[in-house]
Amino acid sequence: MTESRNSVVLAVDGGGTRCRVACEVAGVVYSSETGAANVSTDFEGAVAQIRAGIQAVSQQVDISVNDLLKRSAFIGLAGVTDGKMAARLRDALRLTCARIEDDRPAAVRGALGLQNGVIAHCGTGSFLASQTDGAMRFAGGWGSVLGDEASAQWVGRRALSQALKAYDGTHDSTALTRKLLADMDGPAGIVRFAGNATPAQLGALAPAVTSAAQAGDIVAEGIMLTGAGYIAETAQRLGWQAGMALCLTGGIAGQYTPYLSAEMQSAIRPPLGEPLSGALALAKEVAHEHC
Structure with a gap:
């Protein structure tokens, strides 16, 4: 798939019940759902669930996992309590252009949009x-x-x-x-x-x-x-x-x-929408800011 860098964004919304991964390509959203992903209570398990979700989305959009991990991304996960945890997750997933926070900003942006x-x-x-x-x-x-x-x-x-x-x-x-x-x-x-x-x-x-x-x-x-x-x-x-x-x-x-x-x-x-739609909106902001 030959989309420009900023026309493809990656988003993750994960918590203690489930993890949802989405990729938007030229305005079309593809998504996958896996199991619980709280990086404070089970870091390795959370990483495995995120990887599984990214793999599933990769197959849907026909973009390699390695390429997806280089795209602009917003990762919102339960258990991301500080910058150290965000950096650890960034390294574990090998993300190169991602904003990593807890799961609250995605919920806010999904519910309120920009209002x-x-x-x-x-x-x-x-x-x-x-x-x-x-x-x-x-x-x-x-x-x-x-x-x-x-x-x-x-x-x-x-x-x-x-x-x-x-x-x-x-x-x-x-x-x-x-x-x-x-x-x-x-x-x-x-x-x-x-x-x-x-x-x-x-x-x-x-x-x-x-x-x-x-x-x-x-x-x-x-x-x-x-x-x-x-x-x-x-x-x-x-x-x-x-x-x-x-x-x-x-x-x-x-x-x-x-x-x-x-x-x-x-x-x-x-x-207005779900946390996953909020995560996608925030991923687009990442793309416009520094990727």
Whole structure:
């Protein structure tokens, strides 16, 4: 294929669940999906998944892997915490013209395009980000131990904590807390489960909480109100103002809508695109900047 250098760009969006690789050639996008790619928790495994994705895309576009690795690229991956990790990944993949960051910028650009606004991403984990005249600011995303407020795992963990307080008789006992105690064989079972549960396992409890909140369970409503309060406060600290777009992305984010102010609810917009489309847009910026 004889495309000019800047008409072919490479993009990667990878996280703890999956890795997506895309190549855009003269406006046509080719993509492939592989397994989990978090370079902090499993560097070699993540590199293997990225390589597999690039190999698959290489075959689709009929451009050699070595040639693709020389093209302008944006690599957005969970676990890229600093420049050292980015340099290690650049060397491992033998990239020559790539911007390597964590997976948040691609999510912002995909959701907002170039418009000003705020994204609140609440999946298994969480983060918020603002974009103003192309400049991004981020908050959160520090993981299940130190952060990820309003995420699905946070909701599950809060619900278990409330169930234990209800058992102690110091907080309200509701249908939700009684169900959690019964399902997990009492407080000892909750403690055993929480001691070994992954964020995904804690997050799996979130649908029971959101359903209970919709049914008027006061404990569940309290959890959702607290999460919505975090989203609202953090968004405003990042510069959100009335009239700016607000995108709620991730599996549980939309569940907070009824608990936000009417002003914020009226600002909610569907995301313009996916993180992978954002990664492709950022790859084109790399091409225009220095490749």
